[in-house]
Amino acid sequence: MFKGEADLFQSFEETASPEQGPARLEALRAAMAAAGVDAFLVPRADAHQGEYVSAHDERLAWLTGFTGSAGWCVALADRAGVFVDGRYRVQVRAQVADVFEPVDWPEVSLGDWIAEALPKGIVGFDPWLLSLDQHRALAKKLPDRELRALDNLVDQVWQDQPAPPLGEIFVQPLDLAGEAHGEKIDRISQSLTADAAIITLPDSIAWLLNIRGSDIPRNPVPHGFAILHRDGRVSLFCAAEKLVGLGDHFGPKVSVAPVEGFLNAVQALEGRVQIDPATCPMAVAALLNDPHEAQDPILLPKARKNAAELEGSRQAHLRDGAAIVRFLAWLDAQPVGSLTEIDVVKQLEGERRATNALRDISFETISGAGPNGAIVHYRVTEKTNRKVEDNQLLLVDSGGQYVDGTTDITRTIAIGSPGAEEQRAFTLVLKGMIAISRLRFPKGLAGADLDALARVALWQEGMDYGHGTGHGVGAYLSVHEGPQRLARTGKVPFEPGMIISNEPGFYKEGAFGIRIENLIAVEEAPALPGQSVPQMYRFETLTWVPIDLRLIDADLLTEAERDWLNTYHAEVAARISPLVEGGAKDWLSQACRAI
Incomplete structure (x- = not known):
């Protein structure tokens, strides 16, 4: 096993503090009363309005215990709603105390909830943490309430708040x-x-x-x-x-x-x-x-990767793919039941570090065994750490930050012999992933036009997943990047050079989670004989790591889907085999066999 554990980027400390939530909420309510407001908004945002925040700006997590990457709290004198989207419905219930009320957002908007919960009064907010669009949306829903800008009340009661960061540029x-x-x-x-x-x-x-x-x-x-x-x-x-x-x-x-x-x-x-x-x-x-x-x-020019950025991403994915293959070969060689989720995270990061090119991980590695895999953005801690047991699924979603590119990959792995239900669900998810990978589509279409194609096989079985199919990815920048999205909310047309993830999934709460993710890049598709559409696009695959054949019911795949999978695995073997040795090379040959 990887021995450099002291050097890990990821820690396993419990960052959620649900037991402290009630006292912190009461302190905030005292500050609200002193400021003369009846409600106060606590977003997971900072003054820069990006998705990711520093420790100094983790106000939502400090107050509520909820550590997801998006959400809000609306604190009133007698209620406190915590607003989370479909990725965090399971997680929020485990992380917040009973004094907080989970709210399905954006199905229920902040404005509608406040309008019902606060018939009249003053709503306070930090003007650095509320965008112009968000302010307008609230003002429209709350025409009879005053929206009052004031200094941040959480900062007033957060006694040990970390200092603003001063990282080197x-x-x-x-x-x-x-x-x-x-x-x-x-x-x-x-x-x-x-x-x-x-x-x-x-x-x-x-x-x-x-x-x-x-x-x-x-x-x-x-x-x-x-x-x-x-x-x-x-x-x-x-x-x-x-x-x-x-x-x-x-x-x-x-x-x-x-x-x-x-x-x-x-x-x-x-x-x-x-x-x-x-x-x-x-x-x-x-x-x-x-x-x-x-x-x-800058959003669109940044999203349209130039030739150097695309080539950097290709090289980063080859390096990362070899590290993951070494990890997967190691994983398969361990006795069933001998590992925990934390062991998995440590070994995977160790393989990435062994490249001598890793600058950081691109997000906290998701290592979810059995029921923990159903928590979409699960983060393993010493408290939640589970054994990776026989006859279950292990979902590993991870990524690396390299100077030439940012990676993000999910593989769901069979431990022992999971049942027919898991195998069928996995294959339905795979069909959706393949549908996007094989797609040709006319110029001008956006994520909202394509997202359903990844869900058709699941929908036909009455199944679905509560997140978008894909997000943009930066070039040694943020692992989540806009403005493009492969989702029902994606309105920005795809353009050549854009990198997005392709990650359909399925989650059975309390049992298992499945997600399969590759990164792909938009490129122009060569014209076909007789093509009447002036310009069509397709996706270049960037991620080269085997998909677990043990979880595939080949009878559910069409001939075209089977051909895509066999071609993909042949390409994985050709690209990655020269980069690995010994047992990993042997494992790769078997993992990429044709079906």
Whole structure:
């Protein structure tokens, strides 16, 4: 077994504190009373409005115990709702105390719940943590309530709140970025329809300036704010301590100032100012008269990976694939019942570390045995750690951050001989994954147009899964990246260069979970004879790791599906076999056999 456990990125400490929730909620309610508000909003968000937050900004987890990556708490004097989406319905019940009421969100909106729970009164919020769009949605639902901006009340009662992060910023090399940051600035500034654009998303700033950072665990991004001017200048606002190693990287196009000067700089802007209402905090939007509202101008250019970024991702996936094959070979060689979920996580991270290229894991590894696999975003702790037992499924969802790419892969593995129910469900999930992998589709379609194709086989059996089929992935950036999504909510058309995950699943609460995930990239599809559609796209597979043949009911696969699987496994063997040795090479040959 991997011995370098002290060096692990992942820890197994219990971060949820449901037993402390009641006292913390009462402290917050006392602060609410002192501030003269009847409700207070606690989102899982920070001032930058990205998906991921630092320890300093984990207010939702500190208050409620819920550690998911999305959600809200609305605290009233007599009720407190915790709003979670379909990924976290099981998890939230295990993590919060009885004083908190889980609410299915977005099926039930914050505004509707508050309108019912608070017939009249004042709703307090931190203007840095509420976007312009979110404020508007609440104001529309609550026309008779006052929405009052105030200093964060959680920060007032959180006695041991960690300090804001000051992680070092470093350069992303040009050969991996594929385009100099000066060229990016010129290209995107010239596309603006305003005199300046305010940028708050950390990964947007990192990509634009060809920098990476270490302010957020698992995501190599720095905290800061930026103003992109149409004349080709960038004003960056961040702590000077972060920049000591950059030298003259920025050049004349980029000026740097302390973050404390950001709001004054916003107020001093002349002409038309562009903001993204989905990500611009109210603290910023409130300073502007009639701003021009448009999507963050960096989102789409960042999502359309250039040739260097795509090649970097391919190389990262080969390296990562070899590490996972070594892990899977090791796993199959262990006596059944001898491992725990934590043992699995340690060994997998050890194999990635052995590449000598791993910068971090891209998220906390999900290692769910049996019923824990049904918790979509399960995080194993010393308290929840289960044995990996005979005749059950093990779901492992993990990823690596390499300087040339970000990976994300899920494999569901047979331990012993799981039953016919598990095998049938696995095969139905696989059919959906193959459907997306084989797809050709016309230019102009978005995730909402394609998501159902991954679910058809499950739907025909009365089954489904409560998450999207796929999310965007960054180039040594965030493992979740917009604006594209392979989901019912995905409205942004797919374009060549976009990387997305393909990860249908099925979860039987209290029994097992199944998910199969590859990363894929959008590319132009060659024209077919007689093709009448001007341009069609298809997906390039990036992930090369065997899919567990022991869990497949081949009779449920069509000939085309079987051909795709056999071709995929032949390609896995061809690409990965030269990168592994000994028992792993032998295991790979068997795992990639044709069916």
